[in-house]
Amino acid sequence: MENNDQNREPRTENKGGRARGNGQRSGAQPRRSNPRGRAPQKGAQSQSPAGEKRPTVSRGAAVRAQKRTQMDAQRVANQWMPAQVDENNRRANFIDDSPRLKIIGLGGMDGGGSKNMMLVEYVNDAVIIDAGNDLSVDLPGINYGIADTAYMETIRHKLRAYVITHGHLDHIGGLPHIVPKFPAPIYGSKFTIGRVEEIFTNFGLPMPDGFELRTVMMNEDTHERLKIGEFYVELVRVTHSIPGSTCVVLDTPVGRIINTGDFRFDPNPLDHERTDMERLKELGNEGVLALLSESTTVERLGRTPSESTIEQSFKDIMEQAPGRIFVGVFSTNMNRIQMIVNAAVHHNRKVAIDGRSMVSTLEMAVRHGFMKIPKGTFIPIASVPAITDDRVVIICTGSQGEPSSALQRMANGEHRHIKLKQRHGYTF
Ligand SMILES: [Zn+2]
Numbered sequence: 001m002e003n004n005d006q007n008r009e010p011r012t013e014n015k016g017g018r019a020r021g022n023g024q025r026s027g028a029q030p031r032r033s034n035p036r037g038r039a040p041q042k043g044a045q046s047q048s049p050a051g052e053k054r055p056t057v058s059r060g061a062a063v064r065a066q067k068r069t070q071m072d073a074q075r076v077a078n079q080w081m082p083a084q085v086d087e088n089n090r091r092a093n094f095i096d097d098s099p100r101l102k103i104i105g106l107g108g109m110d111g112g113g114s115k116n117m118m119l120v121e122y123v124n125d126a127v128i129i130d131a132g133n134d135l136s137v138d139l140p141g142i143n144y145g146i147a148d149t150a151y152m153e154t155i156r157h158k159l160r161a162y163v164i165t166h167g168h169l170d171h172i173g174g175l176p177h178i179v180p181k182f183p184a185p186i187y188g189s190k191f192t193i194g195r196v197e198e199i200f201t202n203f204g205l206p207m208p209d210g211f212e213l214r215t216v217m218m219n220e221d222t223h224e225r226l227k228i229g230e231f232y233v234e235l236v237r238v239t240h241s242i243p244g245s246t247c248v249v250l251d252t253p254v255g256r257i258i259n260t261g262d263f264r265f266d267p268n269p270l271d272h273e274r275t276d277m278e279r280l281k282e283l284g285n286e287g288v289l290a291l292l293s294e295s296t297t298v299e300r301l302g303r304t305p306s307e308s309t310i311e312q313s314f315k316d317i318m319e320q321a322p323g324r325i326f327v328g329v330f331s332t333n334m335n336r337i338q339m340i341v342n343a344a345v346h347h348n349r350k351v352a353i354d355g356r357s358m359v360s361t362l363e364m365a366v367r368h369g370f371m372k373i374p375k376g377t378f379i380p381i382a383s384v385p386a387i388t389d390d391r392v393v394i395i396c397t398g399s400q401g402e403p404s405s406a407l408q409r410m411a412n413g414e415h416r417h418i419k420l421k422q423r424h425g426y427t428f
Pocket residue numbers: 166168240262
């Protein structure tokens with residue numbers, strides 16, 4: 001206040017002095033300059049008693065300037081209007097941070113169906129459904145591909161679980177790479193968890209220090225429901241070419257999601273693992289927010305023949321084949337292998353298994369009681385040459401011509417124990 005008073009003092013004096021002088025010189029000048037409010041300032045500046053040129057303003061001019069500024073601000077403020085939120089036609093700049101459910105396909109969405117991996121996220125919880133690998137990558141030195149997990153970095157604190165539909169590699173093959181980086185327990189049916197433990201055991205690369213594989217075995221037959229964060233999870237049995245196949249039912253705070261996994265509707269599956277239609281109906285009647293499903297050759301009309309018709313074919317083939325029989329199958333297709341074993345036992349043939357992965361999976365399946373193999377049925381592949389040709393069946397991987405599979409090596413004459421002869425039977 002004191003400073004302001006001092007500053008004002010000389011101005012008042014100057015104004016008076018200048019006004020008097022102006023009045024004497026000309027009547028027109030002050031009238032012209034005063035309304036503009038500039039002349040007095042100039043005068044004040046030049047006649048400052050301090051003897052230096054510094055900008056000073058009259059109190060009136062300052063008040064008017066302030067008023068103008070306020071009016072300008074008011075005018076700008078009045079231009080603002082609240083955004084009209086039209087629920088049907090939202091404006092692009094409308095930010096809605098209300099809780100929402102996110103379903104993000106991290107892999108397997110490209111039509112190939114490999115490296116299946118899906119993320120379900122709601123507020124502070126996230127669950128991964130399946131984490132497969134892609135064996136179709138055809139690049140030198142690369143065995144397979146896995147899904148891009150960059151997004152998981154941003155929500156790693158939300159990750160509560162991996163839930164697995166079934167034990168095929170295109171649904172679990174990515175786990176040993178991904179789970180150590182983003183640790184969370186793995187949920188699945190008994191067979192699926194057996195498969196998961198198997199691939200972690202056979203992974204071949206060291207796990208990071210302190211990493212511990214955590215698994216939760218769920219019973220799909222009792223419709224067991226477990227709480228994972230804000231979600232509830234349940235598995236529903238479906239028929240597929242590997243035991244313990246399930247749909248994943250995930251109840252979120254905003255609705256139910258069902259991921260079918262791979263499935264078939266076969267009224268007479270060999271392993272009696274029939275799709276649990278009753279439970280699916282119940283869940284459907286209760287309401288489903290989203291059904292996530294895919295189907296290879298969906299465009300083809302008709303039904304897949306029941307798997308149980310194939311067993312008779314195996315028996316017929318073994319009836320007629322004069323020599324060794326080679327059967328190419330997927331290493332996890334326990335139904336088929338069980339059928340081949342049944343047919344072989346029926347025709348008094350021994351069974352030899354080729355392919356490390358198939359032997360490992362078979363061991364696990366027998367241990368968990370998913371396969372019934374009469375004692376003495378299996379023989380080591382190395383002892384095949386010592387057995388009469390029409391007393392043996394050889395089961396091997398490579399039914400689809402994979403380059404380094406057992407069947408391919410046999411065909412190229414590069415196999416350690418098996419030399420192919422013309423009269424052998426080959427079944428794919
Ligand atoms: Zn599958």
